[in-house]
Amino acid sequence: MSLKKLFKNVWLYSLVLIIPLIILASLMDLLMLGGIRLFLSLVSDSIKIPIHFTWLENVGILHWAILMLVLIAMRYLFTVLRVRSEERFRYGLESHLRLWWIRMVKSLHPFQFHKPETDSILHNANQSISTISRACKLVTQSMQAVSQLLFFLPVLFLLSWQLTLLLLFVFTPIILYLQKIFKNADKGAAEYNRYSGEYDVNIWRWVAIRKYWNNQAELSKYLSLITEKIHNLKRSLIEMGVRDVTIIQNIETLSILIMSIVLATCAGLIKIGAMEPFQIILFCAALIICYKPLKECSQLFSNLKDLKIAYSGLNSLESMKFSLKFFEEKDEECISIENINFKYRNDSPWVFQSLSNIIKLNRPIILQGVNGSGKTTLLRILSGLEIPQDGIIYMPPRIKDGSFYFSQRLFLPPISWLEQAINEKQWSATIQSFFDVLGLENLLKKDGHSNGEIQRIGFAWAVVSGAPFLFLDEPFAYISQDLKEPIFKAFWNATTETDQWWMMASHELPPAAYQGRISYWKLETF
Numbered sequence: 001m002s003l004k005k006l007f008k009n010v011w012l013y014s015l016v017l018i019i020p021l022i023i024l025a026s027l028m029d030l031l032m033l034g035g036i037r038l039f040l041s042l043v044s045d046s047i048k049i050p051i052h053f054t055w056l057e058n059v060g061i062l063h064w065a066i067l068m069l070v071l072i073a074m075r076y077l078f079t080v081l082r083v084r085s086e087e088r089f090r091y092g093l094e095s096h097l098r099l100w101w102i103r104m105v106k107s108l109h110p111f112q113f114h115k116p117e118t119d120s121i122l123h124n125a126n127q128s129i130s131t132i133s134r135a136c137k138l139v140t141q142s143m144q145a146v147s148q149l150l151f152f153l154p155v156l157f158l159l160s161w162q163l164t165l166l167l168l169f170v171f172t173p174i175i176l177y178l179q180k181i182f183k184n185a186d187k188g189a190a191e192y193n194r195y196s197g198e199y200d201v202n203i204w205r206w207v208a209i210r211k212y213w214n215n216q217a218e219l220s221k222y223l224s225l226i227t228e229k230i231h232n233l234k235r236s237l238i239e240m241g242v243r244d245v246t247i248i249q250n251i252e253t254l255s256i257l258i259m260s261i262v263l264a265t266c267a268g269l270i271k272i273g274a275m276e277p278f279q280i281i282l283f284c285a286a287l288i289i290c291y292k293p294l295k296e297c298s299q300l301f302s303n304l305k306d307l308k309i310a311y312s313g314l315n316s317l318e319s320m321k322f323s324l325k326f327f328e329e330k331d332e333e334c335i336s337i338e339n340i341n342f343k344y345r346n347d348s349p350w351v352f353q354s355l356s357n358i359i360k361l362n363r364p365i366i367l368q369g370v371n372g373s374g375k376t377t378l379l380r381i382l383s384g385l386e387i388p389q390d391g392i393i394y395m396p397p398r399i400k401d402g403s404f405y406f407s408q409r410l411f412l413p414p415i416s417w418l419e420q421a422i423n424e425k426q427w428s429a430t431i432q433s434f435f436d437v438l439g440l441e442n443l444l445k446k447d448g449h450s451n452g453e454i455q456r457i458g459f460a461w462a463v464v465s466g467a468p469f470l471f472l473d474e475p476f477a478y479i480s481q482d483l484k485e486p487i488f489k490a491f492w493n494a495t496t497e498t499d500q501w502w503m504m505a506s507h508e509l510p511p512a513a514y515q516g517r518i519s520y521w522k523l524e525t526f
Contacts, residue, residue, distance in 0.1 A: 003311075003318050006100055010093050018089060018140055019147075021082035026147040028075035033155065035068045036285050086140045094133040101126060101317070109321040110386045114344040121316055123197035128313030135307040152286050160283055162274070163265060174254065192236045199229040259284075326387055330394035335359040335382070340391035342377065351377045352388070357521070359503075361396070364495075367505040369523035375505040378523065379405060379471040382503065403469035406458040408477060408505075410451055418457065419444045421464050430497045435460060437483075437490040451478035459487060462502075463494045470495070470502035485511045 042064060105122065112118050156164040206222050262283075270277060330336065340355040351374045359365060367375045380386040382393070383405035427435070435441070438456045443449065449457065455478050462470045476484050488511055495502060510518055 003100065003314055006096060007311075010089070010096065013092075014089055014140060018082060018085045019143060021078050021085060022144050022147045025075060025078040025082055025144070026151045028071055028078060029148065030151045030155070032068065032071050032075065033152075033282065033286055035064065035071060037282055038067075039064055040281065082144070086137055089140065090133050090137045093136055094129055097129045097132065097314070098126075101129065101314075104317050104320075104322075107322045109323050110380075111344075111389075112320050114348075118320075119201040120194075120197045121320070123200045124194060124313045125317040127192075127196045127200075128310035131306055131310035132314070135304075135310065139304065139307065156283065156286055160266075160269065162269065163262060163283060166262075166265065192233075192240060195229065195232040195236050199226070199233050202226050202229055324387060326391075327384070327393055327395050327399060329397050329399065331397060332394070333361045333396055334394075335361070335396070336394040338392050338394070340381070340388045340393070342381065342386065342388040355391070359521075360519070361501050363517065363519045364501060365503045365519045365521055366510065367503055367521050367523065368507070373523040375523060376408065376473050379473050379503065379505055382469075383471045398468045402465075402467045403471060404462050404465045404467035405471045406462060406473060406475060408473040410454045410458075410478075412454060412457060412461070415444060415449075415457060418461050418464060422460075428497060430493050431463065434463065434490040434494040437486050452480060452483075455479050456483075456487065459491055463491070463498060463500065466498065466500075468500060470500055472502060472504045474505055474507070476506060476508060484508075488514070 042061060104125075108118075153164070202222075203226060206226055209219065209222060266283070335358075337355060337357045337359070340352050341350065342352045342355075343350045355378075367378065369375050377386065381388060383403045385405060422435075422440075438460055440457070440460050443453055443457055446453070455475055458472075458475060462472065476488075479487060492514060509515060
């Protein structure tokens with residue numbers, strides 16, 4: 001689903017579910033104001049209800065109290081339903097956006113992950129999701145303020161058109177002007193998202209380096225870089241916090257000033273006979289009912305700017321290049337590589353140019369070549385983890401069942417998942433023998449593993465995966481010499497039984513008994 005369509009669907013939910021509750025809650029506020037007007041007429045003979053209803057003549061204080069309790073209960077019900085709907089809307093939107101983010105990252109063209117700016121874009125987009133969630137909640141709260149205005153403005157005009165005009169055309173422009181001065185949302189939100197993204201990227205890189213690197217000079221440099229990012233983030237957060245607090249305090253101070261001026265104006269209107277004292281009570285009651293939502297509405301435009309900035313952060317992710325299908329199926333038992341051109345970045349040298357080959361699947365293949373000849377890259381291309389700039393690869397129909405790639409970087413998902421997959425199936429004696437040679441039972445019980453143990457687990461995972469094509473990158477590099485031949489033989493027997501074809505990058509030759517049963521492909525340095 002596109003980002004625009006996602007927002008359209010979510011806002012449709014907001015319009016259909018939240019707005020009716022907002023209107024009903026505002027209607028209850030209006031009826032409560034009418035209840036105050038009714039109470040004034042009950043306690044004072046000089047104050048009459050302007051609209052005549054026969055049933056009102058028999059209303060007493062007790063009836064009025066019951067009526068007000070009913071109105072308060074209904075207002076509470078509609079307000080709670082509205083707030084709950086807002087929270088469902090907010091966190092539902094956040095959840096949908098996070099799922100959208102995951103789908104976008106999953107579909108990204110592998111070429112994007114080699115660009116230096118990609119990590120920042122991903123983190124910025126992820127940070128923008130929280131910003132959008134907060135901003136959308138404030139926008140829905142602003143809808144309540146708009147509803148209050150639509151209901152209460154006519155009432156305020158009826159009570160005192162002079163005061164209402166004063167509020168609308170004198171004080172409201174002042175509040176909006178103050179907002180413009182004290183709120184520079186474009187700069188604050190954009191800087192915060194950028195600094196937060198940069199910090200997230202660098203902190204996890206530092207954690208990885210801290211795990212595998214012990215030279216203090218480089219560690220100190222990276223720590224200084226992270227400290228700088230923290231200071232930038234701190235400065236941005238302080239500026240945003242101080243800005244928001246300043247806005248709120250200025251608006252509250254201005255509100256007190258406005259209320260004082262309103263009361264003074266009321267006194268003047270009463271003195272000249274243009275306003276009754278009870279009208280002051282009603283006018284102030286209407287202002288008090290409207291105050292909180294109007295206060296929330298006062299930051300509507302700045303929140304809309306935050307929303308726009310965060311949306312652009314997500315849009316930058318959506319505008320990135322996504323995966324293209326470059327495998328084509330061909331009903332032949334071979335892999336046909338035709339004129340592959342590949343490099344990792346636009347400014348990088350070519351790894352392959354016009355690479356072509358027909359790989360017959362009647363034998364496994366050992367991929368040979370010096371470091372830098374492209375063995376790892378070719379395995380990643382054939383497994384779908386990289387996409388060449390030009391060329392095409394024809395694969396047999398069973399590629400639909402997927403492939404398995406085991407990296408020389410020794411990255412594995414949680415090992416408990418492998419144990420679960422093994423327990424879900426009955427394995428033959430050949431496969432059980434393969435597991436025994438690997439020492440898998442003991443490996444699954446351990447918490448920490450050496451590189452050689454991880455490679456033995458990788459062998460087991462390749463067979464258990466059931467993938468018809470296995471691409472293994474230097475899988476024997478860390479395995480002890482005395483285990484290499486037994487594991488190779490057991491792996492050969494296991495994959496023969498499961499009918500899994502494999503290609504293995506290796507600097508070593510297989511055991512002598514198998515050398516004539518394997519094909520070899522030696523890559524030359526470009």
